[in-house]
Amino acid sequence: MTRPALPPQYDPSATESSTYRRWQDAGVFQPRTGGEPYVIVMPPPNVTAVLHVGHGLNNTIQDVLIRFERMRGRAALWLPGTDHAGIATQNMVERLLAREGKTRFDLGREGFVERVWQYVRETGQTILDQLKAIGASCDWTRTRFTLDPGYSAAVRHTFVTLWEQGLIYRGHRVIHWCPRCLTALSDEEAEFHESDGKLYYIRYPVVGGEAGQAVVVATTRPETLFGDVVVAVHPEAPHTRWAIGRRVQLPLTHIALAVMPDAAVDPQFGTGFVKVTPAHDATDFEIGQRHGLPMPLIMDPEARLRDPGDPVGRRVPEALEGMDRFAARKWTVAQLEAAGLLAKVEPYRHAIRRCHRCDTVVEPRLSDQWFVKMAPLADPALEAYRSGKLKFVPERWGGVFENWLANIRDWNISRQLWWGHRIPIFRCQACGEEWADRQDPAACRRCGQGPVTQDPDVLDTWFSSWLWPFATLGWPEETDDLRRFYPGHTMVTAAEIIFFWVARMVMAGLHFLGRLPFEWVYIHGTVRDTQHRKMSKSLGNGIDPLEVVQRYGADALRFTVVAGAPVGTDVILDPKDLETSFAPGRNFANKLWNAGRLILSTLGGAPEPLSAVPRADLELADRWILSRTQRAVKAVTEALERFRLNDAAGAAYHFLWDELADWYLEQVKPRLYGQVPGGEAARAVLAHVFETVLKLLHPVIPFITEELWSHLPGRGTTLLATAPWPVADSSWLDPDAEARFAQVQALVSAVRSVRAEYGVHPSRTVRAIVRPAGPLAAQAFEAERRTIERLAKLASLTLDGETAESPVPAAQPQAATAGAHAVLPDGSTVFVPLADAIDVRKECERLSRERERLERQLEAQAARLANPEFLSRAPAQVIERERAKERSWREQRDALAAKLRDLGCS
RNA sequence: GGGCGAAUAGCUCAGCUGGUCUAGAGCGCCUGCCUUACACGCAGGAAGUCGGGGGUUCGAAUCCCUCUUCGCCCACCA
Numbered sequence: 016m017t018r019p020a021l022p023p024q025y026d027p028s029a030t031e032s033s034t035y036r037r038w039q040d041a042g043v044f045q046p047r048t049g050g051e052p053y054v055i056v057m058p059p060p061n062v063t064a065v066l067h068v069g070h071g072l073n074n075t076i077q078d079v080l081i082r083f084e085r086m087r088g089r090a091a092l093w094l095p096g097t098d099h100a101g102i103a104t105q106n107m108v109e110r111l112l113a114r115e116g117k118t119r120f121d122l123g124r125e126g127f128v129e130r131v132w133q134y135v136r137e138t139g140q141t142i143l144d145q146l147k148a149i150g151a152s153c154d155w156t157r158t159r160f161t162l163d164p165g166y167s168a169a170v171r172h173t174f175v176t177l178w179e180q181g182l183i184y185r186g187h188r189v190i191h192w193c194p195r196c197l198t199a200l201s202d203e204e205a206e207f208h209e210s211d212g213k214l215y216y217i218r219y220p221v222v223g224g225e226a227g228q229a230v231v232v233a234t235t236r237p238e239t240l241f242g243d244v245v246v247a248v249h250p251e252a253p254h255t256r257w258a259i260g261r262r263v264q265l266p267l268t269h270i271a272l273a274v275m276p277d278a279a280v281d282p283q284f285g286t287g288f289v290k291v292t293p294a295h296d297a298t299d300f301e302i303g304q305r306h307g308l309p310m311p312l313i314m315d316p317e318a319r320l321r322d323p324g325d326p327v328g329r330r331v332p333e334a335l336e337g338m339d340r341f342a343a344r345k346w347t348v349a350q351l352e353a354a355g356l357l358a359k360v361e362p363y364r365h366a367i368r369r370c371h372r373c374d375t376v377v378e379p380r381l382s383d384q385w386f387v388k389m390a391p392l393a394d395p396a397l398e399a400y401r402s403g404k405l406k407f408v409p410e411r412w413g414g415v416f417e418n419w420l421a422n423i424r425d426w427n428i429s430r431q432l433w434w435g436h437r438i439p440i441f442r443c444q445a446c447g448e449e450w451a452d453r454q455d456p457a458a459c460r461r462c463g464q465g466p467v468t469q470d471p472d473v474l475d476t477w478f479s480s481w482l483w484p485f486a487t488l489g490w491p492e493e494t495d496d497l498r499r500f501y502p503g504h505t506m507v508t509a510a511e512i513i514f515f516w517v518a519r520m521v522m523a524g525l526h527f528l529g530r531l532p533f534e535w536v537y538i539h540g541t542v543r544d545t546q547h548r549k550m551s552k553s554l555g556n557g558i559d560p561l562e563v564v565q566r567y568g569a570d571a572l573r574f575t576v577v578a579g580a581p582v583g584t585d586v587i588l589d590p591k592d593l594e595t596s597f598a599p600g601r602n603f604a605n606k607l608w609n610a611g612r613l614i615l616s617t618l619g620g621a622p623e624p625l626s627a628v629p630r631a632d633l634e635l636a637d638r639w640i641l642s643r644t645q646r647a648v649k650a651v652t653e654a655l656e657r658f659r660l661n662d663a664a665g666a667a668y669h670f671l672w673d674e675l676a677d678w679y680l681e682q683v684k685p686r687l688y689g690q691v692p693g694g695e696a697a698r699a700v701l702a703h704v705f706e707t708v709l710k711l712l713h714p715v716i717p718f719i720t721e722e723l724w725s726h727l728p729g730r731g732t733t734l735l736a737t738a739p740w741p742v743a744d745s746s747w748l749d750p751d752a753e754a755r756f757a758q759v760q761a762l763v764s765a766v767r768s769v770r771a772e773y774g775v776h777p778s779r780t781v782r783a784i785v786r787p788a789g790p791l792a793a794q795a796f797e798a799e800r801r802t803i804e805r806l807a808k809l810a811s812l813t814l815d816g817e818t819a820e821s822p823v824p825a826a827q828p829q830a831a832t833a834g835a836h837a838v839l840p841d842g843s844t845v846f847v848p849l850a851d852a853i854d855v856r857k858e859c860e861r862l863s864r865e866r867e868r869l870e871r872q873l874e875a876q877a878a879r880l881a882n883p884e885f886l887s888r889a890p891a892q893v894i895e896r897e898r899a900k901e902r903s904w905r906e907q908r909d910a911l912a913a914k915l916r917d918l919g920c921s
Numbered sequence: 922g923g924g925c926g927a928a929u930a931g932c933u934c935a936g937c938u939g940g941u942c943u944a945g946a947g948c949g950c951c952u953g954c955c956u957u958a959c960a961c962g963c964a965g966g967a968a969g970u971c972g973g974g975g976g977u978u979c980g981a982a983u984c985c986c987u988c989u990u991c992g993c994c995c996a997c998c999a
Contacts, residue, residue: 021958023958023959024959024961025959025961189997207994207995207996214999232999233998233999234999235999236999279997279998280998280999281998281999283998284998284999285998285999289998289999290999291999292999296997296999297997298997298998298999299997299999300997301997365998365999366996379997411925411926412925414924414925415924415925415994415995418924418994418995419995422995422996510993510994511993511994513994541993545932545933547991547992567961578947579933579934579947584926584927584934585992585993586933587932587933587934588933589932589933595932595933595948595949596933596948598947598948598961599947599948599961601961602947602959602961602962603961604961605959605961605962606958606959606961606962608958608959608961609958609959609961609962610958610959611958612958612959613958613959614958615958616958617958659937661934661935662935665935665946668946668947669946676958676959677963680958681963684958764964764965767964767965768964768965768966770953770964770965771952771953771964771965771966772952772965772966774952774953775953776953776954777953777954777956777963777964778954778956808956907967
């Protein structure tokens, strides 16, 4: 049964999808029955997401680890799924509605949620299907979604449990509010962005003071002054002490404020006087709480100014009513200026918080929200890290994790959204009882009557994500999967998600199951463009992984991101030049393909196993490649064990290309063509080495290796994906063979170098007269005479002193024996007579012409470098470059002169 | 304001606990080759005072200090 010949160029698109199907049909992605479990849970992409190259990197790394452990015989489970992504998904569907000219309020809550579900049902599978194109070997039978019924039950169970443990409470405080999304945000969702703003200095006239007497406050948000309730100063600051107890006039209103001391004030900042707006600033809120101050809200949820109807009088001027905060800022500044109350304005660079979903400037806002008390959860997590049970790669991220946990703040988990897990808190309209419940109650649990209403808010998305490592396995039910696959082994993710997700999973795992959800946290870099900007849709600098897969194949994509991603560093790719970015991966796949073509075409039937070959039948090159193979196995295995995926890819790459293809295959060819002595041994070695290298490469480039594997004779229908990982066999290690073969390589390279330098046409052969530096070299050269002659294109190899044919001492070439000499690293010398191989006279002429050309160039360059105009006008860098050019030309000229001498040119 | 990371060939990066580094790879560049596995290739080659300065050491790209430039994270100075 002959298979069709393999084409000379590897065509990934011809085989990738059918290879993936073979894996799936064989069920290799499901964990095997026996074996120690090895579990990775996939960071669930947003259900609305479309695959970008960041997903590509993240999931390729996971796949490499999973495939490696699967081949090592572990019961490998990679559990996939998607996240409902509350705000992100709601925003997306709202944008779709906006195109129809509708808002979510037009549909109503139920209608809107149904609409989102419809969207999720239609598109939610997209990203997971795309992951298949890059070869992700997830167990798709266990795919989960954070809004699955079972998963939702876990979320609800979690909430109620925390409530029962007293770890959930309602907080009345200033939180981050997004006026566009109309919801509260957690600290992590309100991201800092540096921006250029202004610091306004505003005069608050002293009531009953002399004319013009005022305290000056500094603020970046003048429009909030209408919410001021006091002006605060530091209790001990001498320069502001005079004002304590005085009253000042709130500008543009009829309200007077007290000046009072509070230690939170930094007397050095601004003027030392601080306007206190408790409802719109977190620090001011705390001051307000300490002193029992009123806390008027002067904006509506959409951040438009609204008068709160304060008993002390109208706060927000009529003209501002309903005006957006930024317009209100302009208006206020103009009015202050007109009233002579604007002391000065300074440019001011500071960090403001923006909604991480829509980039709107967050408005601090006083409101009621549900919070999780975090300190009790954080302590065990800290302990796990500090005791070394939880490990980070690279280690430094552990410090980030630790620092965040050590300074943890309570977590605002309520969102004023419709898409998500609704908060299971119920309230009796009759008696006011409020409680969390695992089931929707029919009646009040206390008074048994009265209509019961559920809290309208939903939970922060991360309140469901933090259960991912175990809720996906059926928790809180005691399922077989949970028993077998919890805890997992490694979490692979990006640094930006350490707080959002990693830390919270650790806390949840420890709190609810008493065990860490994973032992290792592997933090990989970010994919950036050549200007080191993060790839993003809005910048238009993204790379579409599917386009890469289509053009160069999934293996090229995988190889490129793995080889280009040393632990913890960013991956730089050029979105404008996919060819340059991904060609190395494609070229490598092609190299492997063609090495495979050569090997497979010469193997014939199944070769005998290596163990059946008498060692005496092995030649030096065989012993060398077998020894190198053991080293490659060891290097790749250790690199993968230590999460150094790029080193693993690199080691396998160089073994295949630089050793197997460039040297072993080139020298073994004569033994493979036809029935020659040593052919059987060569075939056995080749089969063994090739099989091994396919295995080593499979985790990184699974498609092409599986395809080549299927062509190996005697493999039947077995799959490489579940083939056993190679084990380094030290009995094949042969340092002596390695040393000898290195001698051979050095000699071959030296002769090749001479040939190239003197322009010996590839079709011509030359002779070489070699004086070995020692017995090792002499033996190696003698034994490998044929190989050396072949690889170096020699007609004959003469070991100096051994034959009388041409005992020319290499050190003293005569004019009559024009030629070149070279010295090997070990001191062996090589003399290559060239009189027969090239037309010496012509070569002399060529070299002379070349030398003349260089002389002319040097002359011109000397003139240029002497030109005062050039020296005075050209930038120093340019001058330096020109000088360097001159130096290099001079060296070239000297080298030419040496060659001319060697050839005996006149 | 605090912390972390990076600075090595034109580009992207290796170089892990100081000495096989007279500093490597891939891409790019130069020269020659369509040599029956591969031109997505083969052979040969050029190219770096390892960001600046100081120090420790017999010896430093590698350790320490300092400066410069980039990047990231954290932070209630309005």
